[in-house]
Amino acid sequence: MKKTIAIDMDGVIADIDTHYINWYERDYGIKLLPENIRGLTTDEAFGGATRKFVFTPGFFLTVPVMPGAVEALKTLSEIFDIYIVSAAVEFPQSLTEKLEWLNTNFPFITWKNIIFCGNKSIINTDFMIDDLIRNLDTFKGETLMFNSLFNYNHNHHRRVNNWQEVVEFFKDKA
Amino acid sequence: MKKTIAIDMDGVIADIDTHYINWYERDYGIKLLPENIRGLTTDEAFGGATRKFVFTPGFFLTVPVMPGAVEALKTLSEIFDIYIVSAAVEFPQSLTEKLEWLNTNFPFITWKNIIFCGNKSIINTDFMIDDLIRNLDTFKGETLMFNSLFNYNHNHHRRVNNWQEVVEFFKDKA
Numbered sequence: 001m002k003k004t005i006a007i008d009m010d011g012v013i014a015d016i017d018t019h020y021i022n023w024y025e026r027d028y029g030i031k032l033l034p035e036n037i038r039g040l041t042t043d044e045a046f047g048g049a050t051r052k053f054v055f056t057p058g059f060f061l062t063v064p065v066m067p068g069a070v071e072a073l074k075t076l077s078e079i080f081d082i083y084i085v086s087a088a089v090e091f092p093q094s095l096t097e098k099l100e101w102l103n104t105n106f107p108f109i110t111w112k113n114i115i116f117c118g119n120k121s122i123i124n125t126d127f128m129i130d131d132l133i134r135n136l137d138t139f140k141g142e143t144l145m146f147n148s149l150f151n152y153n154h155n156h157h158r159r160v161n162n163w164q165e166v167v168e169f170f171k172d173k174a
Numbered sequence: 175m176k177k178t179i180a181i182d183m184d185g186v187i188a189d190i191d192t193h194y195i196n197w198y199e200r201d202y203g204i205k206l207l208p209e210n211i212r213g214l215t216t217d218e219a220f221g222g223a224t225r226k227f228v229f230t231p232g233f234f235l236t237v238p239v240m241p242g243a244v245e246a247l248k249t250l251s252e253i254f255d256i257y258i259v260s261a262a263v264e265f266p267q268s269l270t271e272k273l274e275w276l277n278t279n280f281p282f283i284t285w286k287n288i289i290f291c292g293n294k295s296i297i298n299t300d301f302m303i304d305d306l307i308r309n310l311d312t313f314k315g316e317t318l319m320f321n322s323l324f325n326y327n328h329n330h331h332r333r334v335n336n337w338q339e340v341v342e343f344f345k346d347k348a
Binding site for chain 2: 100118140
């Protein structure tokens with residue numbers, strides 16, 4: 001039986017940090033530099049603007065794809081059972097947008113392997129790739145922390161900086 | 175730590191069999207009797223009409239609540255961590271309808287405890303209540319098969335006939 005990987009969306013296959021920065025510049029005329037907001041919370045960095053963005057129709061539909069994610073997921077899905085696991089239920093309008101975004105950008109991932117949840121504590125796979133500490137902390141399998149501006153100060157999970165590193169990590173894990 | 179229960183929607187807390195029968199009578203003028211379609215597949219019983227229904231806007235929003243489900247879930251949620259786990263991703267428009275239906279009928283269940291997935295094989299709770307054999311068969315914890323017209327011929331999971339029996343079962347399981 002293939003080993004299983006739970007893969008997060010925002011901050012992992014969807015480049016939501018860049019999307020926040022772009023929308024913040026568009027709406028407030030301020031171009032934040034990643035190196036200046038690294039290690040802050042999103043509220044500290046964007047003053048609460050992100051909480052408005054995530055409830056704005058179209059926001060989740062237009063997040064840029066994380067560089068290298070499509071190729072990496074294609075490669076991994078040949079050897080592992082991969083599941084997209086996204087904490088989307090908090091933002092009801094995001095559900096259909098996220099599904100459409102996945103169908104557009106990752107058409108090789110079928111609905112059978114997509115999970116939208118409130119929290120990830122009952123997800124049981126062999127591996128989890130996520131950028132949020134609270135998801136990784138409750139996970140029972142092996143964790144990979146995908147590098148983001150907002151997990152910069154946490155180091156109790158294995159950090160991966162990009163999708164090339166993820167593919168490299170999984171080379172001998174099948 | 176509280177034990178965890180994964181609870182299905184359709185056929186378990188949502189009385190979808192009755193909903194199918196009502197819509198079938200409304201659209202085709204034929205009133206099917208439960209005792210005449212018991213043990214068939216939904217396609218055998220409704221000739222494919224249900225596949226049209228599940229893609230019809232409003233269908234999932236108007237499913238009647240399963241008798242006794244609200245009171246039972248209130249009781250269980252005091253003692254267990256309960257998660258609503260619904261295989262909804264196959265029908266994209268159902269996602270927001272199902273969320274609205276839950277918020278209306280089960281307002282005490284928060285978004286943190288709601289999971290929409292394609293299949294349930296990576297769900298890890300202590301117990302699962304479901305009417306579909308394929309969900310129960312891949313589950314690693316203890317299973318309860320909620321009685322439905324369409325699982326009539328399966329007997330390799332513990333059958334519960336109604337929500338009173340479920341509450342009774344869980345009395346000494348905390």
